[in-house]
Amino acid sequence: MPLFKEVILNETAVLYLWKITEDIEWFKGAAQLNLASQKRVDSMKSESHQKGFLAVRMLLQHLGYTDFDLEYDANGKPHLKDGKCLSISHSHEFSAIAVSSNPIGIDLEQMKQKTLKIASRFMDVSHLDNLSEAEKIQKATVIWGIKESVFKIKSKEGISFLNHIFENEFNLEDKKTIAQLRLNSEIENFKIVFNSVEDYIYVCAFQS
Known part of the structure; x- marks a missing residue:
């Protein structure tokens, strides 16, 4: 189409x-x-x-x-x-x-159980506390997208999703948050917007 x-x-x-x-x-x-x-x-x-x-x-x-x-x-x-x-x-x-x-970075991901299963490899899983299973999958997908979209802007070797890219706490209904890249004693801030389309999540990062 x-x-x-x-x-x-x-x-x-x-x-x-x-x-x-x-x-x-x-x-x-x-x-x-x-x-x-x-x-x-x-x-x-x-x-x-x-x-x-x-x-x-x-x-x-x-x-x-x-x-x-x-x-x-x-x-x-x-x-x-x-x-x-x-x-x-x-x-x-x-x-x-x-x-x-x-500069902009985007990531598009289908919501899958697999993303939740590997969440501890790329995020602080305490950010999924007190959510339903479906909400955990959705939020983990958003957080993966945040890390991926920030990485696409910077494209630096050695960036770890788990250890270098951090998102502020947010609720799914917010549709936005702030992320930070903390690398080599430097901190860079990024505005994040996200939403769903069918069973997919798109996330966009903008360098502040």
């Missing part, structure tokens, strides 16, 4: 979601790819990953860009040639991009 949803995040940033219902041949016929991207798609063994990658290109085309306007730096971080900041995420049935005038 075409663009599934557009979310205005703030005065300079917009999130775009594509729900993947098309078959792989449709994507291959519709997406404009540069040579490097074509080789990357051809090397992917998973059709789901191919679709996710190509759906991102369709979102760019929806905004008037093509794959030729997209570059990756040495850390694998995407950039648009016109200077706009870009972040990309894909999870199962959805692909997402966020475009902003300022």
Whole structure:
């Protein structure tokens, strides 16, 4: 299907979601790819990953860009040639991009029991106290997304989700919080917004 949803995040940033219902041949016929991207798609063994990658290109085309306007730096971080900041995420049935005038990181995750099972590896599990099982899964998914979206902005080697990225306490209905990256005696603050779409969570980080 075409663009599934557009979310205005703030005065300079917009999130775009594509729900993947098309078959792989449709994507291959519709997406404009540069040579490097074509080789990357051809090397992917998973059709789901191919679709996710190509759906991102369709979102760019929806905004008037093509794959030729997209570059990756040495850390694998995407950039648009016109200077706009870009972040990309894909999870199962959805692909997402966020475009902003300022640095931004996004993460899109399907809510799964597995995220809760591994929560102690990336977060302070006391933040899940006094919640129902469904709420624990949702909040753990949000917190994973917070860590991932902050990491996407910084892209520094050695960052530990558990030991270096911390979120302020929040309630699920808040739809926002603050996060900190504490690394090498430096503290950096990030504004966080999050929400759900179907059984997925999207999280966006903005450097304060």
